[in-house]
Amino acid sequence: MNWEHHAAALAERVTDPDSRWRDAVAGVPRHILVPNWWERGPEGWTLYRGEDDPQRWAQVAYGAESAVTSVGGQHADHAAPDDHPTGRPTSSATLAALVVKMLRHGRIGDGHDVLDVGTGAGGLTAHLARRIGDRHVTSVDVDPYLVDAARLRLAALGLRPACEAVDATGPLPGTYDRIVSTVGVRPVPTSWLAALRPGGRLVTTIRDTALILTAWKTPDGGARGVVERDWAGFMGTRHGADYPPGPxxxxxxxxxxxxxxxxxxxxxxxxxxxxxxxxxxxxxxxxxxxxxxxxxxxxxxxxxxxxxxxxxxxxxxxxxxxxxxxxxxxxxxxxxxxxxxxxxxxGGLPLYGCDATVRPDGTIHLSRGRWEATVT
The missing domain is CATH 3.30.160.690 (Bacterial toxin RNase RnlA/LsoA, N repeated domain)
Incomplete structure (x- = not known):
């Protein structure tokens, strides 16, 4: 596969000409991170292997949709062609445009130590490590296999960020200038606030919404910011291989x-x-x-x-x-x-652009004009 051509085209599509992230996107062979994936079809979730269809592989790895890599806790890497798992998607390779969007909201500069919450296939980790250096990057995921697979695949690309398997709603391995999450939370875990250094910045989505929350650490141990006039949707945090049964x-x-x-x-x-x-x-x-x-x-x-x-x-x-x-x-x-x-x-709803205060216990208070809401 001529991945350099695909990566360069992707970078041109999802970044501005003067973007600090352009070279980082163009320099990552994303298909290496997504060798297998699931697609939903008439028979349910169906396995696809990149090596069997290089053209489709390139479209998925460098395209405009996220690729589901685990369903109901079953990884595509471990599946047989006749497997058709049931349940909800539990991991994916996030499309690059969305990765870049979250990184931009992070306002990440040289020398910042950054925590990537939700390793997944490792795409955001790879772009981040290319941009600021892998020694400044830590990536965590609740799924040990995802972490191990991402670590090995990133190493094959010459990238060696710290990758650890932890439940991100609990204690985190270190402190950081920036936390960028590609999983939704509700409320903000107190461990994130504890791990965020003074003056640090948090970027995440509120679970079960398309709201991007950005906030700066405040002296009281909470954070203050806004719901961006932008949108993104991610899977929510979980505590094991799969989500608990729904209603x-x-x-x-x-x-x-x-x-x-x-x-x-x-x-x-x-x-x-x-x-x-x-x-x-x-x-x-x-x-x-x-x-x-x-x-x-x-x-x-x-x-x-x-x-x-x-x-x-x-x-x-x-x-x-x-x-x-x-x-x-x-x-x-x-x-x-x-x-x-x-x-x-x-003519609109008061969510996007509203003020957001994250209290030290993680509760999110939203307000705009006379409207207010509390997210717990």
């Missing part, structure tokens, strides 16, 4: 039950996960809410569930008002419709 019973009810309340919805059914501002605001307002969506035969169906047993199902053709079934202690579809109404009435 299965609530989803079953949402798919089958008649509901305690049946009504006609105000707005057409849409996949609100594609409307990042709406979904993020709903997730902040109703912590723990989960969503699913499907299209079949010209009809759209959306499902909302919550760990408290609440659920909602809305179904309609594209532009029709939906029939909405809801059950449990709260009306989740009504919560969503109130967010969509606020967006239309006010």
């Amino acid at each position: 299965v019973e609530a989803f079953e009810a949402a798919r089958e039950a008649d509901g305690e309340e049946v009504s006609t919805g105000r707005y057409p059914v849409a996949d609100v996960r594609d409307g990042w501002e709406v979904w993020s605001f709903l997730s902040v307002s109703v912590p723990g809410i989960e969503y699913d969506y499907e299209e079949c035969g010209g009809r759209r169906t959306a499902y909302l569930v919550h760990p408290d047993g609440s659920w909602a199902r809305a179904e309609a053709a594209r532009f029709e008002p939906p029939t909405v079934h809801q059950g449990g202690p709260r009306r989740l579809w009504s919560e969503l419709e109130s967010v969509r109404t606020r967006l239309l009435v006010e």
Whole structure:
């Protein structure tokens, strides 16, 4: 593979001509870090091996999408061609454009010691080590195999940052000028605040949202910053090989039950996960809410569930008002419709650009004008 050509084209696409990250992106053969991956198809998750299709390999490694490398805790490196794992993705090789975005928000300079939270395939670690030198880079992940594989593959590229297998919500190995996370957290782990040096900067996403939080360490042990006028979405932190089971019973009810309340919805059914501002605001307002969506035969169906047993199902053709079934202690579809109404009435939602204060216990307080919310 002529990886230099692909890497140079990628660098040109995702960085500005004068970007400090351009040479770092152009200098990393990313395909070495992603030899195998999963793609979702008609039979579920299907294994792809780069060596079997070099052209597809180049498209995945240097393309515009993240490549899922582990599903339900099963690594693509360990899979057989006829394996079709079930469950949620648990690791991926993040697309370079998103990696560069998070690094830019880090405001990383020469001499800074940086912690990369969420090693994954090692892409961000590689670009960071190329830019500031591997002795200034530490990368951590909860998955020991990912850490070992990344360490070996990075070493093959001549890069030897510190890579350690730790649960990032617990104690961290050292102190740092910058912490850049490609996993979502909610709240900010207190260990991150303890590991951040005075005047240091934190960059992460708030779990279950598309909100990028940037904050500077404050003397009280917390941090103060903003929700950037930008967006990104990552998997959330976990404590083992896989995530715990979701609210299965609530989803079953949402798919089958008649509901305690049946009504006609105000707005057409849409996949609100594609409307990042709406979904993020709903997730902040109703912590723990989960969503699913499907299209079949010209009809759209959306499902909302919550760990408290609440659920909602809305179904309609594209532009029709939906029939909405809801059950449990709260009306989740009504919560969503109130967010969509606020967006239309006010022309926007008060999340992006809002002030953010991270208290020493990790709680995130958001505020803008008369609106405020606390993320725990």
